[in-house]
Amino acid sequence: SFRPALALCVPASRKEAGRFSNATLVRLSDYLTEGYRKGVRPVRNWTRSTTVAIDLMVYAILSVDEKNQVLTTYIWYRQQWTDEFLFWNPEDFDNVKQVSVPISNVWMPDILINEFVDVGKSPEIPYVYVGFDGVVQNYKPIQVMTACSLNIYNFPFDVQNCSLTFQSWLHTIKDINISLLRTPEEVKVDKSVFMNQGEWELLHILSKYNTFSIDEEDYYAEIKFNVVIRRRPLFYTVSLLLPSIFLMVMDIVGFYLPPDSGERVSFKITLLLGYSVFLIIVSDTLPATAIGTPLIGVYFVVCMALLVISLTETVLIVRLVHKQDLQPHVPDWVKRLVLEKATALLCVRNRHKFDPISPKGHDLLHVKMDAGSRVGASSGTKGCEAVLDTLLAEISSIRQFLEKREEYRGIAREWLQVGYVLDVLLFRIYLTTMLAYSVTLGILWSVWQYA
Numbered sequence: 001s002f003r004p005a006l007a008l009c010v011p012a013s014r015k016e017a018g019r020f021s022n023a024t025l026v027r028l029s030d031y032l033t034e035g036y037r038k039g040v041r042p043v044r045n046w047t048r049s050t051t052v053a054i055d056l057m058v059y060a061i062l063s064v065d066e067k068n069q070v071l072t073t074y075i076w077y078r079q080q081w082t083d084e085f086l087f088w089n090p091e092d093f094d095n096v097k098q099v100s101v102p103i104s105n106v107w108m109p110d111i112l113i114n115e116f117v118d119v120g121k122s123p124e125i126p127y128v129y130v131g132f133d134g135v136v137q138n139y140k141p142i143q144v145m146t147a148c149s150l151n152i153y154n155f156p157f158d159v160q161n162c163s164l165t166f167q168s169w170l171h172t173i174k175d176i177n178i179s180l181l182r183t184p185e186e187v188k189v190d191k192s193v194f195m196n197q198g199e200w201e202l203l204h205i206l207s208k209y210n211t212f213s214i215d216e217e218d219y220y221a222e223i224k225f226n227v228v229i230r231r232r233p234l235f236y237t238v239s240l241l242l243p244s245i246f247l248m249v250m251d252i253v254g255f256y257l258p259p260d261s262g263e264r265v266s267f268k269i270t271l272l273l274g275y276s277v278f279l280i281i282v283s284d285t286l287p288a289t290a291i292g293t294p295l296i297g298v299y300f301v302v303c304m305a306l307l308v309i310s311l312t313e314t315v316l317i318v319r320l321v322h323k324q325d326l327q328p329h330v331p332d333w334v335k336r337l338v339l340e341k342a343t344a345l346l347c348v349r350n351r352h353k354f355d356p357i358s359p360k361g362h363d364l365l366h367v368k369m370d371a372g373s374r375v376g377a378s379s380g381t382k383g384c385e386a387v388l389d390t391l392l393a394e395i396s397s398i399r400q401f402l403e404k405r406e407e408y409r410g411i412a413r414e415w416l417q418v419g420y421v422l423d424v425l426l427f428r429i430y431l432t433t434m435l436a437y438s439v440t441l442g443i444l445w446s447v448w449q450y451a
Contacts, residue, residue, distance in 0.1 A: 024093050038108075053179045055180065055187070060195045062143070064229075069147060071227075072145045075141070117145055148160065152287045165223070165225075167220055173221045190205070201229060201232055209222075210223075248306070254310075259318060259419055268314050271307060313430070320422070321420070
């Protein structure tokens with residue numbers, strides 16, 4: 001009757017010991033933590049440094065903030081070092097060679113990334129693996145937000161090179177040294193875990209070991225990983241370059257409208273307004289920084305300037321060929337320079353098709369006046385002479401009017417011919433400039449894309 005009461009009096013620690021008495025991992029955990037000091041660097045000889053081997057694999061490029069010069073990546077980070085206080089004989093613990101231990105119970109190196117600008121949303125991994133030979137493996141994913149000098153001049157064919165520098169923030173190389181877990185060649189070509197469906201393509205990861213000193217007394221070890229990524233330009237080519245190219249082609253086609261037609265001016269103004277609206281729409285797509293402008297932005301500005309020049313040329317040509325009664329004759333030097341040398345240089349056909357044609361109505365007037373004179377002479381009457389004089393005066397005024405009108409028409413035809421020749425000349429200069437500019441940009445972007 002007293003046994004239940006005695007069972008209630010058994011201490012709790014004894015109950016726990018009885019429950020886990022045959023648990024191998026519990027015995028191993030008690031063995032490892034007994035007398036362990038996680039605040040002390042785990043070496044038996046304090047003069048020997050602790051070497052931490054690190055490794056890096058890029059899983060995804062989350063964002064590239066050109067304005068703030070920040071790169072956000074998601075990486076798989078691995079650390080490995082030897083803890084000389086965490087050894088055991090596997091035969092004593094059912095041949096257990098590796099066990100997971102809470103991070104809070106073991107010593108951890110203070111290795112950080114120098115370029116850190118903000119704490120990312122990384123999952124917390126509360127355990128590390130410890131091997132029977134004292135090797136500690138700390139594997140964890142990290143969302144890294146780092147400062148990076150982004151060069152957007154080649155946008156959207158740009159290649160960015162951002163560095164991730166790992167080093168001990170406090171300990172010198174005498175206490176903590178850093179090494180690579182794998183060879184630099186293996187790190188460079190490893191893309192096994194990279195998500196390759198985003199905007200950015202991972203080219204390679206370069207790694208380099210370096211030592212530096214601040215006061216020339218204490219030296220620190222660091223390993224710098226250079227993550228080289230390249231933007232995929234297809235989206236920006238379709239949404240930015242092609243609409244601009246189409247509008248510029250339509251501007252070239254507009255030169256085939258007759259220069260003496262007012263429709264060309266309306267067409268050019270419509271294109272200019274359309275391009276202005278296009279620039280307003282794409283302004284949010286272009287990356288913005290305070291230190292530089294991408295070449296594609298310069299391309300848009302130059303295209304806008306070419307449209308303005310094209311409209312100005314059209315207005316001048318239309319003004320030149322527009323018929324007005326007060327236009328002077330075309331100067332002789334303009335005729336020689338434009339109608340002779342320029343037409344021969346430009347191989348303009350039918351250059352005499354606008355030459356003034358001598359009016360045939362003048363001969364008819366001369367015949368009528370001669371006939372009227374003969375009739376007046378044969379009649380001999382004063383009344384008829386008065387009527388004929390009046391008639392001849394009217395015919396003479398009509399003749400002067402027609403001659404003056406033909407003269408104005410001849411002047412207009414001369415200026416029209418000059419306008420056509422100048423229009424061809426300016427069009428070819430405009431076309432040559434645009435082609436040279438487009439070919440230069442195309443070559444540059446092709447070199448950058450396949451570099």
